[in-house]
Amino acid sequence: xxxxxxxxxxxxxxxxxxxxxxxxxxxxxxxxxxxxxxxxxxxxxxxxxxxxxxxxxxxxxxxxxxxxxxxxxxxxxxxxxxxxxxxxxxxxxxxxxxxxxxxxxxxxxxxxxxxxxxxxxxxxxxxxxxxxxxxxxxxxxxxxxxxxxxxxxxxxxxxxxxxxxxxxxxxxxxxxxxxxxxxxxxxxxxxxxxxxxxxxxxxxxxxxxxxxxxxxxxxxxxxxxxxxxxxxxxxxxxxxxxxxxxxxxxxxxxxxxxxxxxxxxxxxxxxxxxxxxxxxxxxxxxxxxxxxxxxxxxxxxxx
Numbered sequence: 623x624x625x626x627x628x629x630x631x632x633x634x635x636x637x638x639x640x641x642x643x644x645x646x647x648x649x650x651x652x653x654x655x656x657x658x659x660x661x662x663x664x665x666x667x668x669x670x671x672x673x674x675x676x677x678x679x680x681x682x683x684x685x686x687x688x689x690x691x692x693x694x695x696x697x698x699x700x701x702x703x704x705x706x707x708x709x710x711x712x713x714x715x716x717x718x719x720x721x722x723x724x725x726x727x728x729x730x731x732x733x734x735x736x737x738x739x740x741x742x743x744x745x746x747x748x749x750x751x752x753x754x755x756x757x758x759x760x761x762x763x764x765x766x767x768x769x770x771x772x773x774x775x776x777x778x779x780x781x782x783x784x785x786x787x788x789x790x791x792x793x794x795x796x797x798x799x800x801x802x803x804x805x806x807x808x809x810x811x812x813x814x815x816x817x818x819x820x821x822x823x824x825x826x827x828x829x830x831x832x833x834x835x836x837x838x839x840x841x842x843x844x845x846x847x848x849x850x851x852x853x854x855x856x857x858x859x860x861x862x863x864x865x866x867x868x869x870x871x872x873x874x875x876x877x878x879x880x881x882x883x884x885x886x887x888x889x890x891x892x893x894x895x896x897x898x899x900x901x902x903x904x905x906x907x908x909x910x911x912x913x914x915x916x917x918x919x920x921x922x923x924x925x
Contacts, residue, residue: 635712637675640668641695642708644678650688650695653678657687699754702747710744714889724892734890739804749780752837759836759867760787762919766865770794775830777823777854778838785834786811798828823850829857836867840883841893844904851908858924864910866920871897880917 644650647665652658660666666684673680677691694700710730717725726734738745771794776785779799786808789795796815799807803820812818819828824846827833833854839847854864869880880895887893896904901920902912910922 635716636671638712639708640672641677641704642712643668644672644692645695645701645704649678649686650692650701653686653688653692654696657681657685659685697754699750699752702751703754705747706744706751711886711890715886718885718889722888724888724890726890752780753783756784756787759918760784760791762867763788763834763836763865764791766919766921768792768795769831772796772831773798773829774832774834775800775828775857776834776836777827777850778835781806781808782811782816782818783808784836786816789815798830800827823853825853827854827857829859830862831859832863832865833858834865834867839866839904840868840887840895841891843892843894844907847904848908851905851910855909855924860924862924864905864922864924866901866922867918868901868920869895870901870915870917870920871895872917873897 643664647668649665649669660669661684669678669686670680672678672692673686677689677695678686679689680686688696695704710726714724714726714729717729719725724734726737730737732740738748770792774785774788774795774797776782776797776799779785779801782799785797785799789797797817799812799816799818800821800823801818802822805818805820807818821827823838835850835854839850842850851864858864869883871880871884872878884895887895898915901915905912905920905922906925909925911925912920912922914921
C-alpha cells in the first residue's frame with residue numbers, strides 16, 4: 623500500500639501531461655458521438671493510461687468512449703486547465719527547488735502576470751480556466767448576510783461577469799468592478815448598477831460598503847498581500863466589510879487540495895495558501911479583524 627501511494631505521486635507528471643495531450647489531440651471531442659476505435663499508437667496509449675485512472679473508458683480492445691470525467695474536458699475551462707497544467711505550469715513546476723521563490727520567472731524570463739500580458743492566447747485560456755469555479759464562488763458570496771443596498775467593490779474583479787451574477791441575485795446591490803487598465807470588461811454586464819474602474823490595488827481602490835477579493839490574496843506573499851489589504855482599508859469607512867473568497871488550509875493529514883494549490887502558487891507567483899492562524903495574522907496586519915472564517919469565505923471588519 624505504501625509503495626502504491628508513492629508510485630501514484632511520482633507518476634503525477636505523466637498524468638498531467640497525458641491529460642494535456644488528450645486535449646491537444648482532440649480526443650474528448652473525437653469520442654463525443656460514441657465509442658470509437660483508436661488506431662493511432664500515441665493516442666491509444668494515452669487513452670489506455672487515462673482510462674485506467676477513470677478518465678475515458680475502454681469498452682473493447684482499442685475502442686474508447688467518453689465518461690463523465692472526460693466529458694468535462696470538452697467544456698470550456700477544463701480543457702484550458704489541462705493545457706496549462708500539462709504545459710507552461712508543468713515546465714515551471716519541474717524547476718521548483720528548495721531555495722524557495724517562484725520558479726516561473728526563471729523558466730520563462732518574466733513574472734507570471736507579465737508573461738500572460740504578453741501572450742494573449744494564454745491569457746484568454748487562463749481566464750477561461752478561472753471561470754470554471756465561478757458558480758460555486760457566486761453561491762458562497764450570495765450566501766453572505768447582505769443588507770441589500772450596499773455598494774460592492776470587486777477588487778481584481780476581471781471582466782465583471784462574477785459581480786454581475788451576484789447583483790442579479792441581490793437586486794438592491796450596486797457594484798464596482800476594479801481591475802488593471804488592460805482588463806477587457808464584458809460590456810454586456812454593465813449598466814446603471816455596475817461600473818468598471820481601472821487601477822492598481824497597490825495604489826488605491828474605489829470606496830464602497832463591501833470589498834470583495836475573490837482568490838486574489840493567495841497570488842501574493844505576505845508582504846504584498848498586506849499592502850493590498852492596507853490599500854483597501856484606506857478606502858474603507860470604519861463600518862465597511864471585507865469578504866475574501868479563499869481556501870483555508872486544514873491542519874492534519876486529510877486530503878486537502880489547497881495544500882497542492884499552495885505549491886502551485888509558490889511555483890507561479892511566490893504566493894501561498896494559508897491556514898486560519900495565518901489568515902488572522904495577515905488580516906490584522908492589514909487593518910482588519912476576522913468575524914467569520916471557513917474554507918471558501920472569510921468575512922472581516924475594519925480594526
